[in-house]
Amino acid sequence: MAVQRLPTLFQIAVDLVILTIRDDRLHVLQVVRGKDPFLGGRALPGGFVRLPEGLEATALRELTEETGLDGSTLHLEQLRTYIAADRDPRGPVASVAYLAIAPNLPTPVAGTDAARAHWEPLDDAGRTADPLAFDHDQILVDGLERARAKLEFTPVAAAFCGSTFTMTELRRVYEIVWGVPLDPPNFHRKITGTSGFVVETDAHRALGAGRPARLYRRGTAKSLHPPLLRP
Amino acid sequence: MAVQRLPTLFQIAVDLVILTIRDDRLHVLQVVRGKDPFLGGRALPGGFVRLPEGLEATALRELTEETGLDGSTLHLEQLRTYIAADRDPRGPVASVAYLAIAPNLPTPVAGTDAARAHWEPLDDAGRTADPLAFDHDQILVDGLERARAKLEFTPVAAAFCGSTFTMTELRRVYEIVWGVPLDPPNFHRKITGTSGFVVETDAHRALGAGRPARLYRRGTAKSLHPPLLRP
DNA sequence: GCAAAAGTGTTAATGTTACACCCATGC
DNA sequence: GCATGGGTGTAACATTAACACTTTTGC
Numbered sequence: 001m002a003v004q005r006l007p008t009l010f011q012i013a014v015d016l017v018i019l020t021i022r023d024d025r026l027h028v029l030q031v032v033r034g035k036d037p038f039l040g041g042r043a044l045p046g047g048f049v050r051l052p053e054g055l056e057a058t059a060l061r062e063l064t065e066e067t068g069l070d071g072s073t074l075h076l077e078q079l080r081t082y083i084a085a086d087r088d089p090r091g092p093v094a095s096v097a098y099l100a101i102a103p104n105l106p107t108p109v110a111g112t113d114a115a116r117a118h119w120e121p122l123d124d125a126g127r128t129a130d131p132l133a134f135d136h137d138q139i140l141v142d143g144l145e146r147a148r149a150k151l152e153f154t155p156v157a158a159a160f161c162g163s164t165f166t167m168t169e170l171r172r173v174y175e176i177v178w179g180v181p182l183d184p185p186n187f188h189r190k191i192t193g194t195s196g197f198v199v200e201t202d203a204h205r206a207l208g209a210g211r212p213a214r215l216y217r218r219g220t221a222k223s224l225h226p227p228l229l230r231p
Numbered sequence: 232m233a234v235q236r237l238p239t240l241f242q243i244a245v246d247l248v249i250l251t252i253r254d255d256r257l258h259v260l261q262v263v264r265g266k267d268p269f270l271g272g273r274a275l276p277g278g279f280v281r282l283p284e285g286l287e288a289t290a291l292r293e294l295t296e297e298t299g300l301d302g303s304t305l306h307l308e309q310l311r312t313y314i315a316a317d318r319d320p321r322g323p324v325a326s327v328a329y330l331a332i333a334p335n336l337p338t339p340v341a342g343t344d345a346a347r348a349h350w351e352p353l354d355d356a357g358r359t360a361d362p363l364a365f366d367h368d369q370i371l372v373d374g375l376e377r378a379r380a381k382l383e384f385t386p387v388a389a390a391f392c393g394s395t396f397t398m399t400e401l402r403r404v405y406e407i408v409w410g411v412p413l414d415p416p417n418f419h420r421k422i423t424g425t426s427g428f429v430v431e432t433d434a435h436r437a438l439g440a441g442r443p444a445r446l447y448r449r450g451t452a453k454s455l456h457p458p459l460l461r462p
Numbered sequence: 463g464c465a466a467a468a469g470t471g472t473t474a475a476t477g478t479t480a481c482a483c484c485c486a487t488g489c
Numbered sequence: 490g491c492a493t494g495g496g497t498g499t500a501a502c503a504t505t506a507a508c509a510c511t512t513t514t515g516c
Contacts, residue, residue: 007279009240012314012325048238051323055314081312081327083243083286092282094243094325096312168468186506188469210467211513226460226504399495417479419496435486441494442486457477 010083010094014058015046015136017079017143018067018100020119021160026176027119028140029066030128034116037089038133044140045117046095059098066117067102075101075159079143084135095134099143101159124179148177153227155197158218166205166213167191170198178230190228196221241314241323245289246277246367248310248374249298249331251350252391252407258350259371260297261359265347268320269364275371276348277326290329297348298333306332306390310374315366326365330374332390355410379408384458386428389449397436397444398422401429409461421459427452 018029031045045066049058055078060071079097120128126144131137150156157173158165171187191197198216206212249260262276276297280289286309291302310328351359357375362368381387388404389396402418422428429447437443 005281007242008282010243010280010325011238012241012243013238049241049314050236051239051314055312078311080309081286083280083282094241166468183506183508184467185469185471185508190505206514207467209465209515211469213468227458229457397495414479414481415494416481416496416498421478437487438494440488440492442496444495 008092010092011088011090012049012055013046013093013095014049014055014062015044015095015097015139016059016062016066016100017044017097017140018063018102019143019147019160020102020104021173021176022104022119022121024172024176026122026126026144028122028128029117030120030132031066032116033133041133042120042128042130043133044097044136049096055096055098059100063100067105069102069105073103073163075099075156077146079139079146082135082139088134095139097139097143099146101147101156103160103162148230151177152224152229154223155194155219155221158198164201164203164215164217166215168213170216174228180231182231194221194224194228195219197224239323241325242319242321243280243286244277244324244326245280245286245293246275246326246328246370247290247293247297247331248275248328248371249294249333250374250378250391251333251335252404253335253350253352255403255407257353257357257375257407259353259359260348261351261363262297263347264364272364273351273359273361274364275328275367280327286327286329290331294331298336300333300336304334304394306330306387308377310370310377313366313370319365326370328370328374330377332378332387334391334393379461382408383455383460385454386425386450386452389429395432395434395446395448397446399444401447405459411462413462425452425455425459426450428455 016029020027020029029045030042033039033041033043045062047058047062049055053061056076059076063069063071063074063076077099079099082095082097084093084095122128122144126141127137128140132140151174157170157177160173161169167188168184170191171182171184174187175182192200196219199219201215201217203215204212205215247260251258251260260276261273264270264272264274276293278289278293280286284292287307290307294300294302294305294307308330310330313326313328315324315326353359353375357372358368359371363371378387382405388401388408391404392400398419399415401422402413402415405418406413423431427450430450432446432448434446435443436446
């Protein structure tokens with residue numbers, strides 16, 4: 001049998017696509033890199049795994065460090081793993097990408113490591129104004145497509161909203177993430193007709209003009225039957 | 232700022248959930264381990280990444296070594312990445328799982344490394360008779376669920392079939408993977424009505440009794456609109 | 463009252479389901 | 490002919506889509 005070379009040893013980075021909606025536009029959290037490689041360049045937030053900390057724990061730690069968000073209110077899921085040879089001079093690095101969906105917070109970005117972090121708006125194609133370091137442009141595209149697909153089959157859109165929200169706010173999430181207008185009456189019926197998507201509260205919210213909108217909370221459903229397909 | 236510990240160095244294994252249909256039942260490729268840990272136990276086939284070989288290349292190499300399949304005819308996609316501390320005495324190991332869907336081949340399993348490999352039938356819950364080593368039972372469950380979901384939205388069911396197939400063969404794929412019966416006339420219309428799913432050929436195939444079935448080839452569609460949802 | 467935003471009613475178009483029935487073959 | 494599996498027709502039913510219209514507020 002042929003002599004087998006030893007397996008490569010990798011550092012494993014967890015990189016985060018953190019999406020939120022601000023001012024009716026989709027934004028991604030971006031950091032300005034403070035060290036080589038790509039010093040001064042834009043990148044997704046991320047950090048290395050140090051056992052016994054697992055992937056999810058690393059992702060949550062990075063997330064709270066960079067945004068001050070607490071992980072209990074947001075949606076976090078693994079996207080996929082990327083290996084790029086020569087992507088880092090320190091040696092072989094694998095990147096496990098995570099997608100996080102966060103509500104728009106009163107505290108935009110704060111904390112110790114977060115001085116270099118900011119919310120960057122995305123254009124209709126899901127790209128930032130400046131290209132990102134490493135293969136982070138590809139990770140961002142994959143993350144956005146995952147988010148768009150997940151809205152069809154799960155109630156994850158509510159993760160973009162606060163603890164209570166109006167039907168119009170929820171509809172705006174779909175319209176902004178998908179980039180298409182939706183019919184308000186039909187949307188309202190579709191959501192309220194899907195058991196467990198939202199729970200009606202007795203509270204209402206007025207925007208100044210017009211009839212005040214009823215507020216809803218997130219329901220317990222984990223998936224949508226039937227799905228809410230993109231037009 | 233606090234002193235930061237060094238990132239953990241990992242070996243990265245690619246583990247494969249290779250599904251096929253034999254004798255009207257779903258099977259997964261299983262190996263009997265030839266070394267520690269779990270010597271003599273059942274596991275999914277897999278191997279370590281050695282740069283410059285990437286994840287996909289490692290998966291394809293393992294696949295051909297274990298099954299003799301050539302990668303051009305089958306479907307291969309990344310599932311997700313698992314990190315389990317203490318899963319291997321040789322040190323920290325991350326597992327990047329891939330899902331492969333293969334047609335039932337005349338050559339069942341052959342080749343140098345494949346002596347210990349065999350097709351293991353799955354029960355209705357998607358489990359093998361004996362538990363698998365490491366966290367491979369979980370990976371198998373995740374792979375099966377991904378396959379079931381993918382059948383709804385993509386034409387990947389054809390990857391279970393040969394280069395040409397009858398409508399009934401394709402329908403059996405859905406019935407076996409989902410574990411539900413489907414109405415043959417409606418299935419036929421649904422598939423032929425989805426442009427790009429299959430391409431009609433002039434050939435037919437007879438099974439002895441009954442009207443010979445038309446043969447189809449795979450089309451070029453990458454997704455199904457509208458989807459073919461599980462009942 | 464009037465404008466604005468939320469929510470309901472109604473109908474046509476579309477898609478799904480169930481199943482009766484015809485077609486093409488082996489024996 | 491007759492059994493068997495492939496394939497088409499058709500009508501009931503459910504879902505979706507479009508949009509008119511009513512409700513409830515601020516000014």
